[in-house]
Amino acid sequence: MHMDYLYFGESYGAANQTAVAVVLDWHKRFGIPAMLLSGNGTHFKCQVMEELPERLGAVHSFVPVYTPWINGTVERVNRYILQVLRVMLLENKPDTRNWAYLLTLIQANMNHGPVLSLGDCAPVELFTGLPAPAALDVVVTPQDKLPRTLPLEKETFCNGLT
Structure with missing residues (x-):
């Protein structure tokens, strides 16, 4: 399921x-x-x-x-x-x-993992609003890992979903 x-x-x-x-x-x-x-x-x-x-x-x-x-x-x-x-x-x-x-x-x-149809965002990133960790984040702490500003306009956000 x-x-x-x-x-x-x-x-x-x-x-x-x-x-x-x-x-x-x-x-x-x-x-x-x-x-x-x-x-x-x-x-x-x-x-x-x-x-x-x-x-x-x-x-x-x-x-x-x-x-x-x-x-x-x-x-x-x-x-x-x-x-x-x-x-x-x-x-x-x-x-x-x-x-x-x-x-x-x-x-x-x-x-x-990033999904092309979701604007190269990871599903967990869109679902929670938090940046998606990469596989190597447990080994190397990235300094530039800041939350992305996701578009809030319905037209911009939903373009890849239809």
Whole structure:
């Protein structure tokens, strides 16, 4: 499951309990989502997932079957995650039972790396308003790492998002 907002994501597995945990995790950090959009998997059609949107006051909509373009961003992110995960498993040869721990690294890389369609800003930078740390910031403290002034005009900010 990938939560998508300005390409800022949280990636999880898709078990029944996990689907509920993802929504509650998002809720505790960012507030109640107005709408949940999901695929038609059984993990999204269980009794718990039927009751959760009702209790949160949210609408749960399903993507029609065989329409992957509607969920295109999520599909692309999942493809990227699988590609990077394969490379990490081949290069580092970790115990394959521990592959889930690599998701945190991949997620951090995706959320902190610049995205061309977001004006070369990192999703975490736009989401939080804080400068995105680079991978080497833990080794070398940059002196010129000041917060960027992001455009507040809707036309300037949303140009790359449409």
